[in-house]
Amino acid sequence: MTGPHPDFPGSVGLSRLSVYPWPTEDDEHGGSPHMHLTCAECYVVIGGQGRLETLNHTGQRTTPLRPGDVVWFSPGTVHRAINDGDLQVVVVMQNSGLPEAGDAVMTFPPEYLTPERYPGTAAVLDDQGRPSQKRARARRDLAVEGFTELTRQWRRGNRTAFEDFCRAAAEIVRPRLAAWEETVHEGALAAAQTALRHISALEGGDWSHLLDAEVTRIARPPEQSLGMCGFLRAYDPVRRAGGSTTEP
Template sequence: MINHDQLELQVIMSNAGLPEAGDAVLTFPEEIVADPQKYRAAVALPVGEGEIARAQAARARRDLAIEGYGQLLEGIVEHGRPALERFYTHAVDLVRPLIGDWQHIWEHNVQMEAEQTRAQLDALASGDRRHLSTATVIRGEPRPGPRLWGMCGRLQTWSGEV
């Protein structure tokens, strides 16, 4: 999706920020995706250069991903599945060094929530209702500071307070 006007989307994500930790590989042209240094340079946004520079870099990153997607699509049309498999190979090579960080995020956020849900489902299945007495109302507030640039646009994180 490309937004050229005032469209705003509110998306709630509960995956502990894995896209911002690099678990999504942008479809840059193959010469960039095939080279980890070029990919890191293309995906990075400038630090300390102000919002206008970061917004321009985010748009340039988006445009480069659209260009690469077009090339990938042409490759698939011309060569079939092997073109997509080549992209997958490059993507795995790019993200493999990040797996340890992702496992940490998973273990300390996502897995904990999944285990809690499983325990609650098990309790409900056996007729145990004790966990219901721990229910609370949580009010979310945006975290202070400027909104960050995430994978898909502006990122606003929220804190949940009882």
């Protein structure tokens, strides 16, 4: 994936996440439960404490989050970050560019999980096109409502509700799939192919790619956005647009 600066290793995406401290109806604090359909995600906990509530085909699980913990999960895992006290995370996302292109569907109640209704319900911009904490909290609360029902149905032995959510999520993202394929080809697949070319060259005694090495730095991104789980400072948009320094 081309840009002003090189891809991150393996064409991953990096963000600094401060999980929302906002209270919820179920007496917790945190972000919007959601599922990624293509990308695995990793949390590297760097401060505070909290929990990760998950639901996938194996059932419901709660994983503690403490500084130094590394927790990761594959596509098809509904996850909810709960903030028990200033939870700070570095998020590593597979397939840089896909999460920003909609590779996540929040667990709204079923009536909102249609291609027609979902985009407006998930939007975080107000009528003037500005990021709105009010809208972010509203969509978070709706996602918690839907997640609470999904987990309730699972505990009752009803697996169909989870499968219905997966089916609806797949239908919502269907129009974007061709663009996602291009992103993977230009990003993660290209990075893997480059590594294979380097291995092949080294096997033939050619080490010339080592003379193309560079060091790139990105300072803390100045812009903070309203993510699904919390306040985000995303590094990849900075990488794509510039704003880093390359040292000789």
